[in-house]
Amino acid sequence: MIVVFDAECLLCSTSVQFLLRHDRRARLRSATVQGDVGHRLLEAAGIDALTPDTWLFVDGDRC
Structure with a gap:
């Protein structure tokens, strides 16, 4: 699962640091809105990557 978040917030x-520290199964990955991967994931989910006001969780094909 990938969590996309605003690194400037x-x-x-x-x-996100808390979530990653407590992810005992090491299933979570993170991507920032400001990075290429996070930007593309937001756009694919129909979220404006230039003015994000939400987190996005991506699990396979599900958002």
Whole structure:
């Protein structure tokens, strides 16, 4: 599962760090909205990557 988040948001960044630290099965990956992968995932889900106001969780073909 990939979580896409805004790396410029302190709350978002801290929350993702918390999730990754507590992911005992090592199933989570992260991508930032500002990066190429995160940008493409948001656009594929129909979310404006230039003005994100949400997190996106991608699990296979499901968002």
